[in-house]
Every structure is written in C-alpha cells, then in structure tokens.
Amino acid sequence: MSGREAFKINGHVIEAGTRRTVEVPVSTLSDHTPVTLSVHVIHGKKPGPVMFVSAAVHGDEVIGVEVVRRLLKAKALKSMAGTLMAIPIVNTYGFHNHSRYLPDRRDLNRCFPGVSEGSMASRLAHIFMEEVVRRADVGIDLHSAAIHRLNLPQIRLTPGNDTLAELGRAFGAPVMLPSKLREGSLRMAAEAAGVDVLLYEGGEGLRFDELAARAGVSGILRVMQHLKMIGGKGVPKVRHAPVLARESHWYRAPVGGVFRCFVPIGAAVSRGDVMGAISDPFGEAEREVICDGRGIVIGRSNMPTVYEGDALFHVADTPRADHAAEGVNAHMEAAPLYDEDEII
Known part of the structure; x- marks a missing residue:
C-alpha cells in the first residue's frame, strides 16, 4: 500500500x-x-x-x-x-x-x-x-x-x-x-x-x-x-525543436468570390508568394492573395466561397519558416502513436 x-x-x-x-x-x-x-x-x-x-x-x-x-x-x-x-x-x-x-x-x-x-x-x-x-x-x-x-x-x-x-x-x-x-x-x-x-x-x-x-x-x-510524472518509455521524441514565432497576422479576402488555396497548412511562405486567388464564378476577374513577409502558414480557411474581408490565411512571422516546415513534415511522416490493441 x-x-x-x-x-x-x-x-x-x-x-x-x-x-x-x-x-x-x-x-x-x-x-x-x-x-x-x-x-x-x-x-x-x-x-x-x-x-x-x-x-x-x-x-x-x-x-x-x-x-x-x-x-x-x-x-x-x-x-x-x-x-x-x-x-x-x-x-x-x-x-x-x-x-x-x-x-x-x-x-x-x-x-x-x-x-x-x-x-x-x-x-x-x-x-x-x-x-x-x-x-x-x-x-x-x-x-x-x-x-x-x-x-x-x-x-x-x-x-x-x-x-x-x-x-x-x-x-x-x-x-x-x-x-x-x-x-x-x-x-x-x-x-x-x-x-x-x-x-x-x-x-x-x-x-x-x-x-x-x-x-x-x-x-x-x-x-x-x-515534469517527471512519467518515464521516457513509449514517449515520442521531438524530431525538430519548435520554432518560436514573433507574431502572426491574418491575410483577408480583398474581394468576395470563389476562393482557391495554393499553399497547404504548414507551408513556408516568402514575400511575393501567391498563396491563393479569388475569382468571380465566370472566371472573368481574379485577385491574388500575395504574401508580404516571411513565415509559416499556421491556419487557413477551408471555405471555397468567401466574402470580402473573410480571414483566409494565418501566417506566423518567423525567419526560420523552412525549419518549421521540416518539423511539420516530420510530424506527418511519423508512425501512428497508438494501436487500439497496444497503446503506448
């Protein structure tokens, strides 16, 4: 006892x-x-x-x-x-x-x-x-x-x-x-x-x-x-050290229309990169959403139809965006953490 x-x-x-x-x-x-x-x-x-x-x-x-x-x-x-x-x-x-x-x-x-x-x-x-x-x-x-x-x-x-x-x-x-x-x-x-x-x-x-x-x-x-609550057995190791971003900001829709996303979540983006585009349903007019800094996409909209001003991309500002993107890939490529018959 x-x-x-x-x-x-x-x-x-x-x-x-x-x-x-x-x-x-x-x-x-x-x-x-x-x-x-x-x-x-x-x-x-x-x-x-x-x-x-x-x-x-x-x-x-x-x-x-x-x-x-x-x-x-x-x-x-x-x-x-x-x-x-x-x-x-x-x-x-x-x-x-x-x-x-x-x-x-x-x-x-x-x-x-x-x-x-x-x-x-x-x-x-x-x-x-x-x-x-x-x-x-x-x-x-x-x-x-x-x-x-x-x-x-x-x-x-x-x-x-x-x-x-x-x-x-x-x-x-x-x-x-x-x-x-x-x-x-x-x-x-x-x-x-x-x-x-x-x-x-x-x-x-x-x-x-x-x-x-x-x-x-x-x-x-x-x-x-x-915190020494558990031992290290079965605990996945960190493959890449986390990137500490300085700040973040949202890119918003400059117009309403049909939104097409060109960059996935976790992607590194730089100044001038076209992250997406918004067009009218006929394709007669189109506006691009262009990155004006450097960072990693930490959030994005999944909606294909948007209104002017809708939040589209959340970008964390960091000069180490490529490193952060490598960390994301490491997470995605990792083996599953658990199996229903044999939990960690």
Missing part, C-alpha cells in the same frame, strides 16, 4: 494508485435531465505535480476529446507519479449541439473565473475553476480552429512566462506563438490563481484530424515526462 494521501474532488476519494471518473453536478436541462462535468482522475502512487488536461471548452472543438481519449489509454500512465485530471468535454451543452457556445449564446472562454450565482456560462466556469483548476499545479487546454478553418498544431504562450515557454518546448509542437491573455479566458483566470496553462491549437472544428491528434497526445506525454 502507498503511503500517499488520497485525492479528493467533489466529495469523492481516489486512493493512491487508482483511477476513477467523477461526475461533478453542474445543472439540469429544461426537461430535468442532469448535466455533469466528467473528470477522470488518475492518482499515482508516487508524489508529483497535479495536472489537468481539458478539452471542448468550445463545444464544437472536438479534436481535444479524441486527444484525451488516446491519452487515457497510454501505457505510460500506469506507473504515473502525481495526479492527472482529464476533462474531455467541459462545455457539454455546446458539444451536444455542435456549437462553440452555450445555449445562452455565451462563450465559456470569456466567462472565467465565473460566479456561483451568475449565468449558465458563469456558473460552469466557476465550477470548473473550483473543482479542477484550483486543485492543479499546471494545465493543458486543448483547442482547434473554428468550423471551416484548419490550424497547424501549435502552442500559444503567455508573453514573458518562462515556465510556459519551457513546457512549450517540451511539448514539441511545430510552432510556438506568443498570445496575450484575454479577459474572461481560462488562461487568464488560471494564471491569476497561480496555475500556468499551456494552450494547444490543432485541427478544425467538428472534425478529427490525425496530425493534430498525434501532436496533442505526444506533446502532453512529453510535458508529463518533463
């Missing part, structure tokens, strides 16, 4: 060396169906950090759900030190409705830290902060692009946070990008509570993406290894 104390959450007791899914009451639907926050807790026999991994804060960003599913099957977790709290679906309402938002049309990621007697979103944010975030030392929050857009696997960092920069390098996504804290976001509320949170972006809304899933699972395992 381990001498480590049990982990307690919402009245449930998880003994050292065991794991359990805990249902935290949130609310009831209008037909009186109960809504809960499902938290899977793995409480290791050995002492170590408490980490949470959360997904689907935006209900339509489902790639994180798959990342968490694969993570919980990883063999490396069987002899884990510390404690892992895995929450595959934070925004249950949005997940069931294939929506980014809650039924009251609020964005959960603008409602933290929340209050116990506020709106539906505010109450859910409060419960998540109290039952999960404040119990943790560090967190990883999984996101994707919105619907009709695709994101390259990437880590968003709070500027000036050296701890997160170190964890981001351990995660090993192709690109790391500084991202200011937004009022009401989980990251801002968590950092105010003394809990550093890595933000992972990859894939697209309402879709599974194999590259994003692989990068997410392997990145979380690397962070856990870095």
